[in-house]
Amino acid sequence: METEEILIFISLGLGVLVLILILLDFYFSRKEKEVKEREVSLSFSEDFWKNLEEIVIQQTKQTIAELEKKIVEGFINEEKKQIPIFHQRLEEIIEEQRKEALAFHEEIKKKREEFEQTIKKEIFQFLHSLLKEKRLIKKEIEEINQSLAKEKGEILQEIRNVANKLLDELQKKVFQILNSFSEEVKKKILETENKIENYKRERMQEVDKGIYRLIGEVAKQVLGKTIDLSMHERLVIEALEKAKRKGVL
Amino acid sequence: MEEVFKKISEKIITEEDLVFFLDQLALVKKIIFSNTEISLSQRLKNKVDERIRREIEKLEERGEIPLFVEEQSTFFEQLEKFLLKIPKVQLEIAFEPSNEFLLEIDNWFKENVGKKVILDIFVNPKIVGGARIEYQGKWVDFSLGKEIEKLYGGV
Numbered sequence: 001m002e003t004e005e006i007l008i009f010i011s012l013g014l015g016v017l018v019l020i021l022i023l024l025d026f027y028f029s030r031k032e033k034e035v036k037e038r039e040v041s042l043s044f045s046e047d048f049w050k051n052l053e054e055i056v057i058q059q060t061k062q063t064i065a066e067l068e069k070k071i072v073e074g075f076i077n078e079e080k081k082q083i084p085i086f087h088q089r090l091e092e093i094i095e096e097q098r099k100e101a102l103a104f105h106e107e108i109k110k111k112r113e114e115f116e117q118t119i120k121k122e123i124f125q126f127l128h129s130l131l132k133e134k135r136l137i138k139k140e141i142e143e144i145n146q147s148l149a150k151e152k153g154e155i156l157q158e159i160r161n162v163a164n165k166l167l168d169e170l171q172k173k174v175f176q177i178l179n180s181f182s183e184e185v186k187k188k189i190l191e192t193e194n195k196i197e198n199y200k201r202e203r204m205q206e207v208d209k210g211i212y213r214l215i216g217e218v219a220k221q222v223l224g225k226t227i228d229l230s231m232h233e234r235l236v237i238e239a240l241e242k243a244k245r246k247g248v249l
Numbered sequence: 250m251e252e253v254f255k256k257i258s259e260k261i262i263t264e265e266d267l268v269f270f271l272d273q274l275a276l277v278k279k280i281i282f283s284n285t286e287i288s289l290s291q292r293l294k295n296k297v298d299e300r301i302r303r304e305i306e307k308l309e310e311r312g313e314i315p316l317f318v319e320e321q322s323t324f325f326e327q328l329e330k331f332l333l334k335i336p337k338v339q340l341e342i343a344f345e346p347s348n349e350f351l352l353e354i355d356n357w358f359k360e361n362v363g364k365k366v367i368l369d370i371f372v373n374p375k376i377v378g379g380a381r382i383e384y385q386g387k388w389v390d391f392s393l394g395k396e397i398e399k400l401y402g403g404v
Contacts, residue, residue, distance in 0.1 A: 227377070231378070232342070232344045232378055233350050233353070235378040235379040236346075236380045237354075238379070238391070239380035239391035239392070240361075242389075248382060248384055248388075249358075249361070
């Protein structure tokens with residue numbers, strides 16, 4: 001039972017009490033009026049009236065006390081009746097609260113688990129993305145290294161090409177300068193060289209002829225005869241046999 | 250197959266013969282894969298030296314050349330390798346040798362050294378007679394010129 005309901009019951013009890021007092025006041029006023037009206041015909045002793053008043057007061061007090069008692073008892077009975085209901089309601093509330101608390105606890109637990117799962121999942125995804133990122137970075141580094149190596153090779157090649165080109169140009173220029181200076185000299189040297197070469201060849205041919213003639217003469221003197229084809233062939237075969245004996249063949 | 254190769258190599262005496270034969274062989278290898286419905290010797294008509302073509306014809310008649318082109322190609326590849334492995338002898342002599350004399354030298358090597366060799370002949374009249382011989386990195390001078398030089402202390 002709520003506090004408000006208890007207050008209502010108390011207010012009602014007090015209201016009833018006040019109403020009874022008003023009714024009693026009204027009753028005694030009417031009674032007094034009637035007594036006054038009948039004063040003519042009836043006259044009572046003052047003690048009578050005093051006694052009556054005391055009786056009424058006592059009666060009223062008693063009535064009020066009884067009423068109060070009844071109200072209180074009624075209220076208590078009512079309250080007593082309400083206690084099990086209140087108790088049951090309280091238990092229900094407690095049960096509801098307990099259930100709610102349990103549900104809340106379950107929900108909290110579920111939320112916590114979900115949160116943990118989400119956190120785990122996010123951490124896993126984060127780690128996965130980190131690994132992926134790492135792989136991508138590694139790949140990029142490799143690509144950068146490769147392109148750097150390629151660029152290095154290209155730059156070196158470029159330097160070589162430029163250097164070769166410069167050398168070629170330098171050589172050409174040197175040759176051009178030398179040619180311009182010595183074209184005539186070169187021509188004369190070439191002519192002279194050709195003349196010398198021709199003379200040399202002619203002289204060598206003459207010398208060869210002389211040598212062959214001399215060789216023939218010497219061979220004739222050494223062998224006692226000139227060398228004919230069959231003798232040449234025999235000398236070759238003999239040379240081969242000598243080579244075989246010497247272990248060359 | 251080696252016996253056939255040996256038989257073919259019998260006709261190659263000098264370095265010039267070998268160079269000529271290898272050139273002809275290169276032509277044969279080019280022609281092998283064309284017009285395969287006729288025999289190889291027919292395909293080679295007017296494409297290679299007639300002597301070579303006839304030799305191939307004889308080989309075909311004796312069934313010593315494979316029938317299928319892929320096998321023929323392998324046959325000639327192996328023949329080329331075989332010929333290139335034959336050892337060479339360099340002979341410096343004082344006169345221009347006749348074919349008969351070259352054959353005689355060839356036979357001399359077979360009989361006395363037990364090997365088929367390719368003769369690389371170099372004619373130099375200055376050696377007067379005899380020969381200067383080089384074989385597998387060894388060189389000897391059995392020329393008459395050297396003998397005369399010994400006697401007269403140079404010409």
